Amino acid sequence: MAGGDAQHDDGRGTGPIVIWFRRDLRLHDHPALTAALAAGRLVAPLFVFDEALLRGRWPAPNRVWFMRESVRALGEGLRERGGGLAIRVGQPEVVVAEFAAEVGASTVYVTRDYAPYARGRDRRVAAALAGRGIGFAAKRGLLVHEPEGIVSAEGQGYTVFSPYRRCWELRRPRAVLPAPGTIPTPPRLRVGTPPALDALGPTAPTAREIPEPGEAAARSRLDAWVADGLADYDEARDQLADDGTSRLSQDLHWGLLSPVEVLARAGGGGAGRATFRSELCWRDFYTQILFHHPRVTREPFNAAYARLDWRNDPDHLTAWREGRTGYPIVDAAMRQMVTLGWMHNRARMITASFLTKHLLTHYAVGEEHFMAHLTDGDLAANNGGWQWAASVGTDAQPYFRIFNPTLQGQRHDPAGDYVRRWLPELARVPTRYIHEPWTMPEEVQREVGCVIGADYPAPIVEHAEARRLALDVFKRAADVGRE
Ligand SMILES: Cc1cc2nc3c(=O)[nH]c(=O)nc-3n(C[C@H](O)[C@H](O)[C@H](O)COP(=O)(O)OP(=O)(O)OC[C@H]3O[C@@H](n4cnc5c(N)ncnc54)[C@H](O)[C@@H]3O)c2cc1C
Structure with missing residues (x-):
């Protein structure tokens, strides 16, 4: 395989092949596993709880929980096929090499990963294995x-x-590729169970309704x-x-x-x-x-926007995070994410646009908040989505197209059902006001139990004014970037 990410050494020797599972927690359509079995070798399946990932830049209880439970399910799937899953905790360059030596492996197979941390990790692991005369090969699958x-x-x-x-x-x-029927493993493979959640960092998932893992x-x-x-x-x-x-x-x-x-x-x-x-x-x-372009993890893809005059108002950020901006479609979406560990794609676009354009808050702050909650939190997709919404990315929407949260709500939630589901305080607001409840006459507010400023906030910024300011700030950055 191309890539030059790590040492590639495709299955030399006759010893067992370690399948080191990472973001490939399955048995169906698994090219590395299929290749190991096709070579007619014993297979030693391994998962490593890598502390750098668990406690690193993007720690997230929902993702850690979902991963741990999916690892448990993978272990059961492997056991049903005759094998089992060895589980280790620690630095991969240490524990993968130790494990491979322990089972007498000649090679370690992985599913190739493309994120900067994963690539560096795989280079280090390949080097540690090479030091013991053990090969390393990355297969496709992600x-x-x-x-x-x-x-x-x-x-x-x-x-x-x-x-x-x-x-x-x-x-x-x-x-x-089909899932293998049986997986012959080395006789002395020491299998394991995933460590307790608190040993991995978080004590419990924060979302109430995460999909079933495995x-x-x-x-x-x-x-x-x-x-x-x-x-x-x-x-x-x-x-x-x-x-x-x-x-x-x-x-x-x-x-x-x-x-x-x-x-x-x-x-x-x-x-x-x-x-x-x-x-x-x-x-x-x-x-x-x-x-x-791994630099996108640190800076906007479009260098013209590297020095944008973000406002970064902490009160605005708190209101956005807590779903109290006064714009129902934004607030409903933020509460959906906290409850489910997932947010609808259209809602991700609306909330990201609102934070970066209406509140002029740096996209990386929103990116981090999403990563803290999303069970699907994915560095590439999340960074790409945020840079797109903030108009600073590769294929971004132009900065002068700024989502109007009221119109977005009316278009994508015409009956207001989504808003009512996530904002019970708006449950009785008539549909004509549901996306701009601040326009409700006072007697209607009292009648439906939603007094603006008491039961639900007034908008923290006024749309037209926020739009003008964002256009001004983005235009200045674009002009400077062009000079
Ligand atoms: C600001 C922002 C942040 C995002 N963060 C993430 C993230 O951390 N993880 C993530 O998987 N997706 C992210 N997305 C993309 C998209 O919102 C989610 O993939 C989608 O909402 C997941 O729900 P679904 O599985 O029902 O998607 P579906 O609409 O059913 O799409 C099917 C699959 O296609 C992929 N996909 C869909 N849209 C995109 C996209 N725009 N970019 C990349 N892949 C996509 C996903 O794997 C998804 O499961 C983000 C989008 C935005 C605008």
Whole structure:
């Protein structure tokens, strides 16, 4: 495989092959596992709870909990097939090398990862293994197409989505691989159980309703989605109250499902299927942006906006975080995320636009807040989404297009059901006022039990004024950036 990320040493020797699971917590369509079995070797499955990830830059109880439970489910799946999952805690360059030596492995196989931390980690692990004469090989499995496979005529990675997608669609995905029936493991493999949550950092997930972890649950979600939701996806996906999207993002993030298999299941004609495939392409797109331009984790892709005059008002930030901005569509979305560990895509766009444009708060602050709550929190997709919404990214919406939260609410939640679901204090507000409750006459406010300023806040900024200020600030940054 191309990439030059880590030492590649494809299966030399005759000893067992370690399959080190990371964001590929599945047995179906797992190229590394299939390759190890095809080589006719014993397989030693391993998962490492890596403290740098658990306590590092993006710690998140919901994600840690979902991961830990999915690891547990993977262990059960492996046991049913004759093997088991060895579990270790610590620095991968130490524990992977120790484990590989312990089972007498000749090679370690992984599913290739593209994030900056993962690439550095894999280089260190490959070097530690090489020091013991053990090989290391990274197989595909996290994306539909490898970043090196989708490049322009000049051999460059794309930074604009449409040409990227055209090229992506022309490439044939690899075949979907079946789950192995049995997995022969070394006789003395010491398996384990995932450590307690508090040993991993968080003591409990913060969201109340996280989807069931594990590959089997994810596969049931995929089956239900293909049977019931997919065909109407193009129409339903932007209606906030409809639950018209797949809700597979945590499964794709943790690799409970392979994107190649999800794509294959979404094959065929119809606008719903085509639109859904295009969303899977966005996932590959942002991952290859992070791969080719790792600097996006520290700065805007578009250097013109590196010195934007953000206001960063702490009171505004608190109101946004707590869902108290006075704009119902924004507040409902923020509360949805805290409750579910998930937010609808349209709502992510609206809330990110509001924070960066209306409140002129640096996008990285919002990016971090999302990462603290989302079970699907994904460095590439989240950073890409935030930079897009803030108009500072690769393929960003132009800064002069600023979402009007009232109109967005009226368009994407016309009956106000989404707002009422997440903001019970607005439950009895008539639909004509639901997205601008501050326009309710005072007697209506009293009648429906929603007095503005007492039961629900007045808008913390006025839309037209905030828009003018944002246009001014962004224009100045763009002008300076051009000089
Ligand atoms: C500010 C912002 C932050 C975001 N943060 C994340 C994140 O941390 N993790 C994440 O997975 N997605 C993120 N997204 C993308 C998108 O909002 C979620 O993937 C989607 O809401 C997940 O719900 P779903 O599975 O029902 O999506 P569906 O609409 O059913 O889409 C199917 C799959 O396609 C992928 N996908 C869809 N849209 C995008 C996109 N714009 N970029 C990349 N992949 C996409 C996801 O894997 C998703 O599960 C973000 C978007 C924005 C605007």
